[in-house]
Amino acid sequence: MYPDQLDPEIIKQDFPIFKRRIYGKPLIYLDNAATTQKPRQVIEAIREFYQNYNANVHRGVYRLSVEATEAFENARAKVARFINAKDSEIVFTKNATEALNLVAYSWGLCNLKKGDRILLTEMEHHSNIVPWQLVAKHTGAVVDYIPINEDGLLVDEEVDRLLNLEPKIVSITQASNVLGTINDVKEIVEKAHKVGAIAVVDAAQSVPHMRVDVKELGCDFLAFSGHKALGPLGVGVLYGKRDLLKDMNPFLGGGDMISRVWLSGAEWNELPWKFEAGTSSVADVIGLGAAVDYLNSIGMSRVRAHEVRLTEYALKRLSEISDIRIYGPRDLDKRSGVISFNLSGIHPHDLATILDEEGIAIRAGHHCAMPLMTKLGVAATARASFYIYNSESDIDALVEGLYKARRIFKL
């Protein structure tokens, strides 16, 4: 082990869930692209809120409310620093999906008209397809998709060709939740800006796993969810450039998002609260702050280095299995710790059931990316996705489990 290498066995001790046994076996959790497990620091922060200073935020003048508000806004500051944004550019939503919907509706409805183009890619999650389809239906805009090649990479010439059609908005995933492909978002953002498009990044699968700097990427909006980054379920984040957020209409109306309301109308609150209607999931936002602290204490470059090592090992071990098809790029620089695969003759659901008996949690299905499944020519894939608490022995167990599945299916 290198001196700077993180030790998953030590990290595991921070995660109470790994004390659990599944059918009497230790839990091997390989579904981190769906959600990650939570360290006790996060669980503790949430417990602490409810136990000691539970109150609504931005409302009361009493002590508890002041403390709750401070902790809530402090979490916003942590999230902002984590991706190199300003506090006022961080909007809390309930998840990454809501963050993308916010952009699609608040920006899209006001700025798109009939015949305008929206540019996405074939590897998007439904959350970065369906909101745009809905807004396209409303406005008469058209949606184009950048195709992928055999290796699961965007086709460069097609990127240029489709950008030449001068889309008004480009929305693209930084890391695919199926293929693991890491897209060169910085370059696409630059190109999008050159043709006058707004650039949106779906960072749900990147922010938890690598250093993401919104200034460096230059994107106009970026969305991710807290629960895929050790945080609690129920909090998503939207980063948006101040000028753009300022000009946009609110997404949801209600309390907290206004400065004044008359019977004849209302005036919007300052950023970012203009986009946070109603009571937020305060404890969970504070929990996300604790998750950011935890990731910072490890360092995102070490997180990424660990996952690259695991991915390299997993690709090597999985490739030893006959009749396996592994999707996505082989170049580790262009790949996150997500590996989708199929064993011929065994449906991914049957694989997942057999692995479950070994205490191994993987995902099987279409991964909310049905257009991508169609492109790959399959109904479903099995998917293993890694995080900081996973080790090479988890991958060995996965491979062992796959051999077991082949034995059961007499292959």
Added chain:
Amino acid sequence: MSSEFYRDMILDYYRHPRNYGSIEDAQIKVQESNPLCGDDIELYIKLDADKKVEDIKFKGKGCAISIASASLMTELLKGKKLDELLSFSKKDLLDALGIETLGLNPVRIKCALLPYKALKIGIYNHLGEKISEEEEHLLDYEADAEGVS
């Protein structure tokens, strides 16, 4: 353990599905899918003059559990009368598959019941009856219930 489910009989029904295909002049044609996994099944039933199942076929893609289940179900229903199809229960199918004792989890029991759901919807459509809300709820949400999981 649920891997015991994948025994020879099931694997055989999966690899060599019985009554696989479609029936051009079937009175009952229905397509059902499981949005969770993308599994998809088409069921065809041809009734004779006495309202008996003269022929029944299915096609589609899916896991071993759903294909074996569809395969077995078509065998069980061939030659049955329409009212026997109506009274054919989830338990009948799950028992035939031998699922009861295996502790298969609710998600996977849904796979086993996909063809059953297609059957029920197909029959109701054929009879021109609207599925009652109660029955629909049972098909969608309690496919896993009935004490089988």
